[in-house]
Amino acid sequence: MNKKKGLAVKFGPYGYILPSLSVFAIFLFYPFFKTIYLSLFMTNKMGQAKLFVGLQNYIDLLTSEEFQNSILVTVIFVAIVVVLGMFLGLVGAVLCNKSFPGIRIFSTAYALPMAIASSSAAMIFKIILDPTIGILDKLLHLNINWINDPKYALVCVAVLTAWLNSGINFLYFSAGLAGIDEVIYERARVDGVSPIRQFFSLTLPGLSPIMFYTIVVNIIQAFQSFGQVKILTQGGPGDATNLIVYSIYRDAFFNFRFGTAAAESVILFLIILVLTLLMFRSEKNVNYG
Numbered sequence: 105m106n107k108k109k110g111l112a113v114k115f116g117p118y119g120y121i122l123p124s125l126s127v128f129a130i131f132l133f134y135p136f137f138k139t140i141y142l143s144l145f146m147t148n149k150m151g152q153a154k155l156f157v158g159l160q161n162y163i164d165l166l167t168s169e170e171f172q173n174s175i176l177v178t179v180i181f182v183a184i185v186v187v188l189g190m191f192l193g194l195v196g197a198v199l200c201n202k203s204f205p206g207i208r209i210f211s212t213a214y215a216l217p218m219a220i221a222s223s224s225a226a227m228i229f230k231i232i233l234d235p236t237i238g239i240l241d242k243l244l245h246l247n248i249n250w251i252n253d254p255k256y257a258l259v260c261v262a263v264l265t266a267w268l269n270s271g272i273n274f275l276y277f278s279a280g281l282a283g284i285d286e287v288i289y290e291r292a293r294v295d296g297v298s299p300i301r302q303f304f305s306l307t308l309p310g311l312s313p314i315m316f317y318t319i320v321v322n323i324i325q326a327f328q329s330f331g332q333v334k335i336l337t338q339g340g341p342g343d344a345t346n347l348i349v350y351s352i353y354r355d356a357f358f359n360f361r362f363g364t365a366a367a368e369s370v371i372l373f374l375i376i377l378v379l380t381l382l383m384f385r386s387e388k389n390v391n392y393g
Contacts (some may be wrong), residue, residue: 143366151362161367171368173343174351175375178327181262181347185326188266189317193273198307200274201281211278218271222331229264230336254344257337263346264327264336273318280314281307320383327376348372 143161145153159360165171196214200207217225232238233250248257284307292302308315328350333339339346339354346354346366354363 106277120219126175128228131294139366139369142363143367143370145363147360147362149360151356153363157363158196160190161363162371164296165364165367165371170343170346174346174348177258177343177345178347181258181265181329181345182326184259184270185261185265185329186319186322189265189269189322190273190315192266192270193275193318194277196270196274197281198303200278211274214274217268217269220268220271220276222265223335225264226267226332226335229260229332230270233260251336252341254341257341257344261329261332261336264332265326268332269322269325273322276314276318277311280311284310316383316387320380323379323383324376327372348375 142151142153144156144158146155146157149152191213200211200214230251232240233242235247237248238250240250248256250260289302290307292306297305328349329347330353331344333347333350334353337345339350349372350366352368352372355361355368
């Protein structure tokens, strides 16, 4: 009896996490290892592995000018999205950090982008940027075909993505600002410290844990952006907005090169993994108060 009870105590907790592990195994672990497996093969149009080629898919990708361009385009896109998205979220959070009439309306407006589907936002954005009926060209008295011009297409998609991400960033930073003790601001005001100096010397250091988390999350989200690219530009004009995620989609479901698409997925995973590890190695510079 005691032996059975001991076994129950020892293995019982695993029973509670078994349902979660089962879900992860079906929807995460199995697809992950199947992707690695497919990346080592040439496949047929049904995505079935037919010919083992080892690392040849990776070699072909890394020596391909098209894929090298996708990496460069993706890095530029991610940089714009992370910087602009965090800037918009931080500005909104700082502006709404004080109580004033209508604060809830402004807070809702700043947080609203997180509730909008990327496909819906992209459709609206496409109309705004349209050179014939779009309001942007009319307001600026310009005649620019924004999403069909290689000079502007990537920036347009990045700005839309940054705005979509700014809503959740606003909530992150608002929560971080709420955790900063107001007493330190009162002491700074008594000492005659200017608001700008307070922001850089008190607010930003106090937000560093949230800032660190937000950077990591924004980088991962930016690398996974797909819907807005599919609707706005479909990777064009040329390959100006051919992000790695869209390149995976195009190789798999248009060119039926599932082995190549799987290799691209693995490379994308490794890029995100390395960047995340580098971010966590720099966590020692984060001020946790």
